[in-house]
Amino acid sequence: MRCVLVWCGIPPQMGHAMLPKVFQTITLMLVLTACGADGPANTTPPAPGTDAVVELTTTLKFAPERLTIPAGATVEWRNSSILDHTVSGDPATAEYPADVAIPAGAAGFSADLPAGGVFRHTFNVPGTYRYYCDPHQGLGMKGEITVTP
Numbered sequence: 001m002r003c004v005l006v007w008c009g010i011p012p013q014m015g016h017a018m019l020p021k022v023f024q025t026i027t028l029m030l031v032l033t034a035c036g037a038d039g040p041a042n043t044t045p046p047a048p049g050t051d052a053v054v055e056l057t058t059t060l061k062f063a064p065e066r067l068t069i070p071a072g073a074t075v076e077w078r079n080s081s082i083l084d085h086t087v088s089g090d091p092a093t094a095e096y097p098a099d100v101a102i103p104a105g106a107a108g109f110s111a112d113l114p115a116g117g118v119f120r121h122t123f124n125v126p127g128t129y130r131y132y133c134d135p136h137q138g139l140g141m142k143g144e145i146t147v148t149p
């Protein structure tokens, strides 16, 4: 008769279940595309032939508000803000024509400028041009351009 003594033990280093470590990674993704941060106003320099730049700001300003340029100069408006703006300088279509002025014989200019957008206009007729931003007109977002001969 065989007598087998079996010691059925678990070595101490194996006796405890090795619980898998669980790493939880919380990733916060900041999505900036909705803010216009990837629009051309933020990603590309002014186009060749641009004589002056007006920024449309998050603080509801045209910067600079007043600008003097020679006839034939091209202005580029750049909405580098996180807001939608407009450049409203056409008395024929402006919602607030009293805030628009263009010299006799000059063409009006107008554009919706979503965040990140860019708009260009060439001023060929000397005189004083006044324009504004539609949604922020009541908050004083207005601009003036003087074109010298």
Ligand SMILES: [Cu+2]
Residues within 6 Å of the ligand: 060, 084, 085, 086, 133, 134, 135, 136, 141
């Ligand atoms: Cu605006």
